[in-house]
Amino acid sequence: MISNDSYTDLLIIGAGPAGLMAACWASQYAMTTRLIDQKSERTKAGHADGINSRTMEILDSFGVADIVMRQAVGNMDASYWGVDEKTGNIRRIKCQPSQPQELSRFDQMLLNQGAVEQILIDYLDSKGRVHVERGRKAEDLELPGRSGRNGDDEFPVQVRVVSTNDEDGQCDNAEVIHARYVIACDGARSWTSAQLKVDSDVWKTESTWGVMDIVPDTDFPDIRRACAIQSGDGGSMMVVPRENNLVRFYLQMNGGEGRSPNGPEESEGSLEDLIDMAEKALRPYKLTYKHCDWWSLYPIGRRLIKQYRSDRIFFAGDAAHTHSPKGGQGMNISMQDSYNLVWKIAAVITGSVDPAILETYQLERRPEAEQLMEFDTRLVYAYEEGSMEDGSEDGVEAVREKYAGFMAGVAVTYPPSMLIGKRESNTAVARNLQLGKRLPSSLVVDQEDGCVVHLATKLNSNGCWKLLIFPGDLHSPGVWDRLSVFAKEFSGRFNNHLTSQSKKNTQPWETFLIHSSPRSSFGKSQLLGAFHHFGTELGWDHAKTFADDPSYDGDTGQAYQQYGIDKQRGGLIVCRPDQHVGWVGDIEDVEGLERYFSRFLIKTERT
C-alpha cells in the first residue's frame, strides 16, 4: 500500500456550509488550504433553507449576497394561526413583520442549502486558491505526540485520505496530508470527533417531525408567508415560503388524533402521510401538490460538543452541535462558526498574531451554541405545547419575539478576551455600540465621489482589522487639531512598532475616516492626506474618507447618532476582521489603541 505525503497549512474536512465558508475565508490568505469531502457531489435538494440577516451580511462581505438575493425569497411576514373553537377550523390570529427592520440591512432569506453551497463553490472557483476535492475520505488521524513524533513538527496533524469511489479495495490514491491545522466540518456524525473521542452533551426528546418541500396547490391565503399553525387535532405545523414556488412544511408527527404518541418510526412515514397531515392541519383550506422536491422525517435531538478544539483540530457546524431545524438556524450558526475561526487560524499561520487567540474560538462560539440549544428547546416546546393565542407567554410568537436578535444572528456578543476589550471602559464614546457585537451598518457618503455606501461594505472580509476614526465635525474648535495629533501619534506608534507585515508592504489594519461636517464644506487635501495610503501602483485610496452628511437622495447623515458618538468628542472604533467591535476609545487614546493591538499582534524589532 503506497501513500503519498503532502503538506498543507490548513485542512478542512467536509464541504457543507461550514466547510465551504471556512474555505472562502481561507481563500483570502497567502497560505495553502485543502478541502476534502467524502461525498461525490454537493447537497442536491432540501436540508437547511434559512439564511439569517447576519449570514447575509457575511456573504455580502465576500461579495455574494446579491447572488443569494437573486435566487432566494425574502421572509417578510410571520403569520400565526390557531383553532377557531366554534368551527374547529384554523383561523389567522395575526400577521406581522418577521423581524424588526432595524436589526440589519438584510432580511432573512430562504433558499435551499445546495444552492447556497453552489454559490460558495462558485466563489472558491473565482478566487482559484481552494477547490473542493470530492470523493475523498479521511480514514486515519494522527496528532503530535501520539506516534512519538517530534513535538515541534511544523505540520503536526497527519490525516490519511482515500478515495471513496475506489471500490476494488486498491488504494493507489491514498495520501497522507500533513497539516498545521485542521477544521472538522464533517457533520452530525463527525468522523473526526469520533476519532478524537471528544464528548458531547446530549439531550434526547421523544418528538419526531416531518419535513417536505413541495409546490402546493392550495387556497390557503398565507401560503407565501412564514406561518406557525396550531390546528388542534391536526397537530402543529410550520409553513415557509421558498424559491421557485416551493413551500416548506414542518409537521409534528407525535401526538394528535390517531397517531402513536412517540411518532412513527422512520420507516412508517411516507410523503403521502405528510401531505395528508398537512391537508388536515390546514382545514378548511384545501391542499394537494404538484411536485415534491424533497422530504424527510427526523427525531428532535440536541447535542453539543464539550470541547470545540482538540490540540490543532477545531470543530465547526454540525460536527459541534445539532438541534432541530425549526428556527432556521442550523446553516447559519455553522457558517458563523467557521467565519469566526478561520481568520484567527490564518493570522496565526501567516505569522502576524499570537496563537493564543485561538483560545477565543471556543470562548466565543460555545455560548452561542448553548443559546441555540435553549432557543431550540423553547421553540419546539412552543410549537408542541404552547398556545398560539395573542399574549401567550409560552407561544411561538413570544419565543420569536424574545429571540428576534438571536434568530437574525445579530445579537451575538462575544465576551471580553484578548480580542475584545472590557465593556465599562468606553461606553461613553459610542453609547449605542456594544463591545463584542458586530458593528451595525450605517449609510455614509464618500467624501470624494459622493457615492452613498453602507459602511459595512467597507468592512469586507479581507483579513484586515478596521480602524474607524470618527473625528466629529471638522469645523468645531479643536477638532482638526485633535485629528492632526492623532494622525501623527498613530503613524509614529503603529508604523514603527507593530507592522510585522511591513516587509510585504501590507498592514494588518485599514483606516477609515468618517467625519460629521458637510461634505462640500472643505477640501481634503492637507490634513486628510494622513489617511490616504498611497501605494506605488494603485494610487490614492479614495474609498476611505466619508461624511456623515445628507446625500443627494437624503438617506444619510445618521451614523454618529446611530452609534451614539458625540460630534464634539468623536471616537475610535476597532472592528476585527469579522466586523465584531474589539475596542472603542477616545481619539486621544492612541496608547490604549496600541495596547489593544499589542495583546495579540506579534511585534517585530526595528532593523
Next chain:
Amino acid sequence: MISNDSYTDLLIIGAGPAGLMAACWASQYAMTTRLIDQKSERTKAGHADGINSRTMEILDSFGVADIVMRQAVGNMDASYWGVDEKTGNIRRIKCQPSQPQELSRFDQMLLNQGAVEQILIDYLDSKGRVHVERGRKAEDLELPGRSGRNGDDEFPVQVRVVSTNDEDGQCDNAEVIHARYVIACDGARSWTSAQLKVDSDVWKTESTWGVMDIVPDTDFPDIRRACAIQSGDGGSMMVVPRENNLVRFYLQMNGGEGRSPNGPEESEGSLEDLIDMAEKALRPYKLTYKHCDWWSLYPIGRRLIKQYRSDRIFFAGDAAHTHSPKGGQGMNISMQDSYNLVWKIAAVITGSVDPAILETYQLERRPEAEQLMEFDTRLVYAYEEGSMEDGSEDGVEAVREKYAGFMAGVAVTYPPSMLIGKRESNTAVARNLQLGKRLPSSLVVDQEDGCVVHLATKLNSNGCWKLLIFPGDLHSPGVWDRLSVFAKEFSGRFNNHLTSQSKKNTQPWETFLIHSSPRSSFGKSQLLGAFHHFGTELGWDHAKTFADDPSYDGDTGQAYQQYGIDKQRGGLIVCRPDQHVGWVGDIEDVEGLERYFSRFLIKTERT
C-alpha cells in the same frame, strides 16, 4: 477551396457592446443565433466607459446590473471649473449632482468597455445558447435576388466567413452561413455597410482630442468627481473618475498656447504630451501619474447612416453612427439599438408577430441617433467655445442640464407606430406617463409575501409583453365588479383569439395586478385567481399581485401617484418587451387592448 454551408436564424457580426447585447437578447428565444467577431479577443482597456441609467436598467432586466455595480464607480458629482482672472489659475465654479435623482433608480456608472463586454460574455455563457466565435471574419455577402436565387429562400442572406488567424491563405475553415436575418454590429468602419454601399451623413470638424486612463498622483481636490474644466491657455479638459483608482482625462488638442490650430497629427502626440497638457490645465494643482491603462488621440467627426436596414440586414451601434465620446453615450446608444431590435426580429422568427414591426427599428432609433448628433455637437462646442461661468447659456452645464434625460437614456420617446399607440387617446388614464417612453419603476409590495420590489424588475427581458392592471382601491364601490368584468372579458378575448403560442403553453404576454388597497385588508383567493396563471409543474405564480401600500420599511405606496393613475378609475398599461409603454387605456377598454395587440400579433384560427 471548400466551403461548409450552415444555417442560422440570426447572424450577428461583431461582438462589441452592441453585438453582445444583441446576443444576450437572442439568448432568450428558441431560435439559433451565431455571433462572429474578427478580433481574437475582447476589448482589453480604455474605449467607452460610461454606462447611463437606462443601460443599467436594461442590464438589470437581464439580471447583471449588480455585477456592474460591484466593479464600476458611480458618477455622482458634476464639478465645473473656470479660470480665475486674477491669478490665471483654475477655480471651482460649482459642484452639483450629476443628474436629477428622479430620472432612474440607477445612477450613471463608469467602467471600461472591456469589463462590460466580459459581463455580457459571462451572461451568454451562463445561458449557453450563443457563444462568441472569435477570429471569424465575414468576407462575402449575398442578398436574395442578387445571385438570382429563389426569392422565397427561408435563409436568404448568405455570409461567407473565414478565420482571421489563417495566415497561410488556406481556407479549410471557410463557411457559408445562411441566415434569416443579420445584424451588423461591426463598428465605425463597418464592413457590412461598405458591402451594401449604404450611405451616411457625415459631418467633419477640425478638432482633435486626446484621451487617457491613468492612476494620477495629484492634489487636485475633485479628482474623484466628473469635472468640466476650462483653463484658458491650458485648454479644455474633462475628468471622469473610474474603477480601480483610474481617472479618465479628455483633453482638447487644438487651440491654446503653443499648439497648431488644428491640433496635432496623430503621429505627433504622445502620452507625455497629454500628461503635460493635463498638468498645465490643472494649475495650480500638481499632476503626475503612476500607471497608464490606455491612451489615444481622436479627431472629432460625426457620421449617421441613412438607412438602418437593408433588406434582411440591420445596422446597430457604431456601424450606424459615430460621434465624439464626450457625453459618455456611445456604448449606451449602441447597446440600446440592439436592445430595441432583437426582440422584434426574434418575435418575427419565432412566428408570433407580423414582420412589418421591423420597420419600427429605423423609425425609433434613427431619431435617437439624430438627437445624439445634435447633443454631441452642442457639448463639444460648449467645451471648446462656451463659457463655464454660472448662468452661461452655451456652457457645458447648460447643455448637460438641457439634455439630462437624454444623457441618462430615459427621455427617449418612440413615435406612434403599430407598436406605440397615439398619444392623445389616454393621457387622462395615466397622467404622468408618456406613450413610447420606458415605464419608470416604482416600489410596490408583493401582495402575498410582503417583499418590496421595484416594479421594473418584474418587466425583465423575457420577450413577453407586460400587461399591468391597475384596478384602483378594491374596497371602493364598483371597483371589484369592474375588475371581474375585465378578467372575464380579457380571458375570453385573449385566450381564444390571439394565442399563437398557446400550442407551446406559453403566452406572448404576462399580466400583473397592482391594486391600491391596504395589503392586509383582503384575501386574494376568489377573484384574484383570475390573475394567477397556474402551471402544471410550477405552481401558483405568486409574484404577480402587488399592493401600492406602505410596506414595513415605509418606502412604498406611491405608484398610482407616480404614474398619475386615479384610484377610483384605475387603468391598464401595456409595456413592450423592452419596457416602453405601448398602450394605455381604461379597464373597461378590453376592445381597445385587443385592437392594440391585433395590429401585430399573428392570429391563429381556433382548432
